[in-house]
Amino acid sequence: MSAGVLSIKVDVDTDRGTRIGVPALLAVFQQLGISATFLFSLGPDNTGRAIRRVFRPGFFTKAARTNVVAMYGIRTLLNGVLLPGPHIGRRNEAVMRSTRAHGHEVGIHCYDHIRWQDGLATMEATEVAEELGKARHEFFRIFGEPAATAGAAGWQANAHSLEAYDSAGLRYASDARGTHPFLPRVGQKVFNTLQIPTTLPTLDELLGRRGYSELQILDLYLGKLRTGGLHVLTVHAEIEGMSKLPLFREFLARALALPVRIQRLCDIAEERLRTPQDIPVCDLTQGEVDGRSGTLAVQRCA
Ligand SMILES: [Zn+2]
Structure with missing residues (x-):
């Protein structure tokens, strides 16, 4: 069996996560010699508007399991509600540049996380393109080069967002x-931008679920890595970079003891794009994932 590959995608959702969680992850990755992919929220932190989600069906089970206030902090939950949302890009450009200087890949998570996560499904094509455009503009201002990649807030993607990616010329x-890299199809239309999906359940989807202690979660992850193949794990600067950093560090240390290579998503993309004719086309549809409320973009293969 060939050695497995693990790619770590760090979603950075909030001002606090950028300021505190990202440097903490950079230190751990440096100690362990790991390179990852960091996707930043580049505009206003309106996380507090997520309070509206409390009123959605399915929210309370997740809230009870993960204790949202403890993980995000009360200040973060008020951003954009009682306090004006701080502009994450303008306040944290030094941290963002230092992430790239550490050898990590940097890309776009979103401009306004709440607007994309809660609003994409009802936005017009022009609004979606505009929202991505704002993120690309801020990315260029900070890094001095165009973003080559994006990974949507809340795994929210549809024909409008895929169209905007194609127009922006993203690499992937x-x-x-x-389960595996693919070219996304929505209805009859096949889009050009390679998708590399998140393959593993996230820590916050597993925490507190019956039968999943922290050690059992580690065993689940390590068991999947032992099967070989490509695994993409999404972590959050606000969770694995903060309260769950010791657990995440333990996972990484144990993963490094396996015959597993840890690669950035861009490295995987370049490898796949060398033989574009071999990339399968799969449907990108809206589906549910255990432990997460609402629907998100899901790969479906014939
Ligand atoms: Zn996010």
């Missing part, structure tokens, strides 16, 4: 939950 994207 990581929006969906699935």
Whole structure:
């Protein structure tokens, strides 16, 4: 069996996560000699508007399991509600540049996380293109080069967002939950931008679920890595970079003891794009994932 590959995608959702969680992850990755992919929220932190989600069906089970306030902090939950949302890009450009200087890949998570996560499904094509455009503009201002990748907030993607990616000429994207890299099809239309989906369940989807202690979660992850193949794990700067950093560090240390290579998503993308004719086309549809409320972009193969 060939050695497995693990790719770590760090979604950075909030101002606090960028300021505190990202440097903490950089330190751990440096100690362990790991390179990862960091996707930044580049505009206003309106996380507090997520409070609206409390009123959605399915929210309370997740809230009870993960204790949202403890993980995000009360200040973050008020951003954009009682306090004006701080502009994450303008306040944290030094941290973002230092992430790239550490050898990690950097890309776009979103401009406004709440607007994309809660609003994409009802946005017009022009609004979606505009929202991505704002993120690309801020990315260029900070890094002095165009973003080559994006991974959508809340795994929210549809024909409008895939169209916007194609127009922006992204090298690849990581929006969906699935099993292997693919070209996304919505209805009859096949889009050009390679998708590398998140393949593993996230820590916050597993925490507190019956039968999943922290050690059992590690065993589940390590067991999957032992099967070989490509595994993409999405972590959050606000969770694995903060309260769950010791657990995440333990996971990484144990993963490094396996015959597993850890690669950035861009390295996987370049490898696949060398033989574009071999990339399968799969449907990108809206589906549910255990432990997460609402629907998100899911890969479906014939
Ligand atoms: Zn996010």
